[in-house]
Amino acid sequence: MLPTLFISHGSPDIAIAGTAATAFLRDLAASLPKPRAIVVASAHFEANGGVFVTGDARPETIHDFGGFARELYEMRYPAPGDPKLAATIVEGLEDAGFRAKVLTGRGFDHGAWVPLILAFPEAAIPVVEVSVDPGKDAAYHHRLGVALSQLPEEDVLVIGSGSLTHNLREAFTHLKVGNRTAAVPDWVEAFAVWMGERLAQGDVEALLDYRDRAPFARENHPTDEHLMPLFVALGAGGGAARMLHQSRDFGVLAMEAFAFERAA
Template identity: 65%
Template sequence: MTQTTQSIGAPMPALFISHGSPDTVIAGTEAAEWMKQLGQELPRPRAIVVASAHFEIGGGVAVTADANPETIHDFGGFAPELYQMQYPAPGDPKLAKRIVGNLQAQGFAAGAVPDRGFDHGVWSPLKLIYPDADIPVVVVSVDPAAGPAHHYRLGQALAGLGAEGVLVIGSGSFTHNLGEAFKIMRQGQRCADVPDWVEAFTDWMNERLGASDIDALLDYRARAPFAAKNHPTDEHLLPLYVAFGAAGEGSSAMRLHQSADFGVLAMTMWRFDHAMADAPAV
């Protein structure tokens, strides 16, 4: 892969990243190695906005507003070195304030929150993609009770950011049945075969995303095969809808990567590009 030469402020796509297990950052998996190359292909963003599956807020949208967010180690039972890792990227309080104001203007109950750092849905993929931690990062919450349509609309409210060089990332998981994953983890089978029920779901999602079939995607729990088995709760898929919406109307979708961790955690990544580079700014 060659280094992209576009400058800071170049129009940015929106991305959906399957961040996987917290130890993906040190595991050397296919997905981890791919993420290490991703930052070399993209234009350098002037800031990053991440909708993280691990930042759950009910009844509204929270936006991190600290200038120097801490690194949160929101997991247990992993290698000691993970708990020593830091991702000291700065925040961007001014951008956070603008996002909150825009969300409120579009009918969201939104607010800036202090003292909320980077959960592993934020820092573990960013440590692979942008290891220098020198790009400002703002984190946006998901509402696990609100569903796909709410999060697609949330993404649409962020759609102007890409045109001004801000990278919007939805960080979650294409499939997320932790009960099944833990069974395989205990057996030490990180490269386990992908079961049919995972393959059927990912095939359906990939086909619908490639066709930009938003009606089907918003109704995925009723239409996709094995939807509830792959997502017993759907907070880890909701960031995908934020990323899709953030590319704006008429956007194009491209699958960038597909692999699996422990067989049942699909590490699928998608890119969504704006139809027009001069989309209105947020």
């Protein structure tokens, strides 16, 4: 059975940069069984009041960012979609009590295609995206993941793509000058360590209450959307997390990646 993954996708330019996270993602597929399809819950696919699932057969590549090198805007990720899988996911979500709908006319945002273009550059595996809801909490997204938990048993790789820490105001102070190796503040490290320890322990109760329990939660996540894919991955995979990667970018972006696997 496939694991479920959480990936910190970081700045869009990791697709063309030489960071530690870039190198990790390039080696990722070799460590996994080949999936028949990939489902990505992306922090950049936000929708209120329900869950949308992309249903196009040939999704476009969305360049939903600004101020980066032209090379990045010229990149395309031409993986096919999977309308049949999208419809099946919607049906399962509705059975689990969610308002869900297939959405057409929406391509792959950079939360999906940036990590995938590194990990699966051949773009041959069908990809479907699932939205997160910025108005809902960690418990909601954990339940959303649980509703997707049958997919790994069906050779579908579920990925939550967000960021373990995501204070853009702080990141931009270093990004503007290209300082990828800026010093890591104590408030970033304290939060990342707390989250990593609770994930390794499988302490779902503490994790769902991270806003009140984790040190410097609000400093690292002024808004929640970039951590919600973690809870989708946690719900879909179950069990304790295994850390796959740990690095820092621009000082304040914790680039951790985790795998979740249910006991056989």
